[in-house]
Amino acid sequence: MSKPQNNIPRSIKSFLSIQTMMGKMTMTRGKLVKTSLAGMVTFLLVTMSMFHIFFPARSVTLKPNDLEYHKTINERNALLNRHLEDLKNEVITPKNYYEKTTLLLSDYSQKIKTLNDKRDLLKKNLSFRGRTSLRFWIFIFGLVSALMFFSCKSLYDDIINGSNYGFQFVSLTGITVAFFWLIHLIFLTQKDFSENSYVLIISLCAWLATFFTYFLVKNYTYKDDIILKQLSLIDKIKTIHYPRVALKALYAERNDKAMLATDTVKENADAFDKDIVSTLKDV
CATH class of the missing domain: 1.20.58 (Methane Monooxygenase Hydroxylase; Chain G, domain 1)
Structure with missing residues (x-):
């Protein structure tokens, strides 16, 4: 006895396949522009120290x-x-x-x-x-900006992966050092570095900026995690829940009878509700 799923019309299979592919390939123009700009800024931050050779x-x-x-x-x-x-x-x-x-x-x-x-x-x-020289300033600024980027990325990864506070402390230390030299490079000169008062003030400003950055990254990580969970739910709807229900509905419409399957529409609906409730609890 052949399985009922083998009697599904080819047109229905094609329709479901196209719907799944379109769901995975969809990307808004705004998101593409935002991603491109973020990539360009990241590239500049990481490679800025190399631009000094043009001076x-x-x-x-x-x-x-x-x-x-x-x-x-x-x-x-x-x-x-x-x-x-x-x-x-x-x-x-x-x-x-x-x-x-x-x-x-x-x-x-x-x-x-x-x-x-x-x-x-x-x-x-x-x-x-x-x-x-400006050449030397760009070289040092590029190294500091690269340190800032990788330290923030490390902190982001530590938070989202649930790493212990030891790893986060190392990332925060890198951010503090980067802020110290950024403030010194932008607002002060080399002669000011010999003054102890300047060093203490810069260190205090760097720690305050690091404190702000920590909560900014943590907040961004939280929002990013919510978006990922929502996208995961949407992906499940497009690739799992919707095809199951649509398959049964289209089969019943074409054949004027219910499709024999190992799971029922009620079970599919319950699984769908479970995924929604689970996602809402996490966010």
Whole structure:
């Protein structure tokens, strides 16, 4: 005796298959845009430290001035050695030696001062937020932002997986360190770091920001968990509950009799109610 399910029309099977596939492939345009933006922001946070290579290196910018400086120093030393040799060989008198070296040192002292002033100006123009250059600032900021992202992700995973507080403490420590350097990079300069008062203030701000971040991630995790449970219920309705009831209904409509099956419509309805009640209790 063949099973009753084998007598189901092919059109009904195709209809149920299409409904299931459409349910799994549905994604709103807004969700796609949101996912794309989140992916772009995540990529920037993780890879920002690599963008520093597109900015000129400090050593490259200062190199011409440094070469000219060393050339000037070598010229001055060569002339001093020549005057000293002339004095040893009695080509010039001690008085002439004194006059020549005094004039030479005065002349090159001004040249060296001009080169040093030019170098200081170049360094000032290259500096950014109290750091040696924008290139260096972006490099450090990128490393800190990557630390912040992975620490927050670790905290999210710890909460959603129910990890113990030891793992959460490690994640929170990473967030605190990231906040400390973010505040320092954005609002303070390198010279301010030597002040103990600044360090204490930054540490306090970092702990407060970490405290806020913890509850923000925890709240987001709770909402995300609710959404996942709701999506799981929707998926069960589309792939399990709806096909069972629709199959029996369509079979009865086509054949003017109930379909023989191991489960009844009432059992299907009870299973559906059980899943709904279970999901509502969790959320």
